[in-house]
Amino acid sequence: xxxxxxxxxxxxxxxxxxxxxxxxxxxxxxxxxxxxxxxxxxxxxxxxxxxxxxxxxxxxxxxxxxxxxxxxxxxxxxxxxxxxxxxxxxxxxxxxxxxxxxxxxxxxxxxxxxxxxxxxxxxxxxxxxxxxxxxxxxxxxxxxxxxxxxxxxxxxxxxxxxxxxxxxxxxxxxxxxxxxxxxxxxxxxxxxxxxxxxxxxxxxxxxxxxxxxxxxxxxxxxxxxxxxxxxxxxxxxxxxxxxx
Numbered sequence: 287x288x289x290x291x292x293x294x295x296x297x298x299x300x301x302x303x304x305x306x307x308x309x310x311x312x313x314x315x316x317x318x319x320x321x322x323x324x325x326x327x328x329x330x331x332x333x334x335x336x337x338x339x340x341x342x343x344x345x346x347x348x349x350x351x352x353x354x355x356x357x358x359x360x361x362x363x364x365x366x367x368x369x370x371x372x373x374x375x376x377x378x379x380x381x382x383x384x385x386x387x388x389x390x391x392x393x394x395x396x397x398x399x400x401x402x403x404x405x406x407x408x409x410x411x412x413x414x415x416x417x418x419x420x421x422x423x424x425x426x427x428x429x430x431x432x433x434x435x436x437x438x439x440x441x442x443x444x445x446x447x448x449x450x451x452x453x454x455x456x457x458x459x460x461x462x463x464x465x466x467x468x469x470x471x472x473x474x475x476x477x478x479x480x481x482x483x484x485x486x487x488x489x490x491x492x493x494x495x496x497x498x499x500x501x502x503x504x505x506x507x508x509x510x511x512x513x514x515x516x517x518x519x520x521x522x523x524x525x526x527x528x529x530x
Contacts, residue, residue: 291336291406292316296326296352297368298344306339309395310402323347330356330363337405340385341368342376350383357384362446362459364405368393381496386459387487404487408463434469436517436530439508441465450507457507460485460500468518468528477525501526 293315297303300321307317318335320326324346330338338356342349353365367388369376377388386405389398432444441448446462448455457465463485467476478494486496505512519527 290314290316292318292334293402294318294320294326294329294335294338296320296323296338296344296349297341298322299341309399313399321345323349323352326352327355330361335363337402338363338365339368339402340365342380343370350380353380353383353385357458360456364408364459366401366405378495381486382499384458384460401487408487434465439517441469443469448507451510452507455507458500458503460496461504461507464497464500464504468526472528472530475521475524475527479525481525497525 291314293310295303295306295310295317297306297319298321303319303321307319310317318329320329323344326338326340326344327347329335330352340349340352344352347355349367353367356363356365362384364387365385367377367380367385368391369380369388370391380388387401389401433440433442439449441457441462443462443466446456446459448457448462448465464481467481467484478497481497482488482494485500501518502512505515505518508517509515517529519529521527
């Protein structure tokens, strides 16, 4: 029997925090609760979680800063934001800081559980390695099928390490996810909407800036000349084409 997934619930409203904890435990998850951002960071530093459910409006340290600090520390635990309906800009800002998805308050419990399952499923997908990549002629997988090589570079989908212009570095959760989509679809046009659906699970989100920000980071990693890219090409008005 597989080990229960652990979730850190960061919520300052006592009744809401306890309700979330009870419902998640009924679904078989192990749950820890933090009442403010400072406690959330302490817990995140002390143990490994499979997912963080993060309210944005918190005392002590707000949710934005919690997310930013964790990503700066190279902690890429999936983060699901809880944001108020009256604050639409929170979503864009939170995603830019590195959050993975969001649910708007007041939320439907079924939707929240589905979002959690989706993020955990995608995390498992990332760790399993790119099954589709092995069938592509351009891919050169390492033992275990986790590594994709293109030109002088490579990306390892199991360790999240990559050989880049700056040497061997660890990519972020979103960077590795986008590269996995590109590796599975070499020389094909991949739209921003497709990337939002496959990587962020936000197919109908009106703002694609989060996608472009990740592309900028990947070009810095793999393109000697970002204005004349060799691998990651822009397709005007649509998205991107990856050429191994």
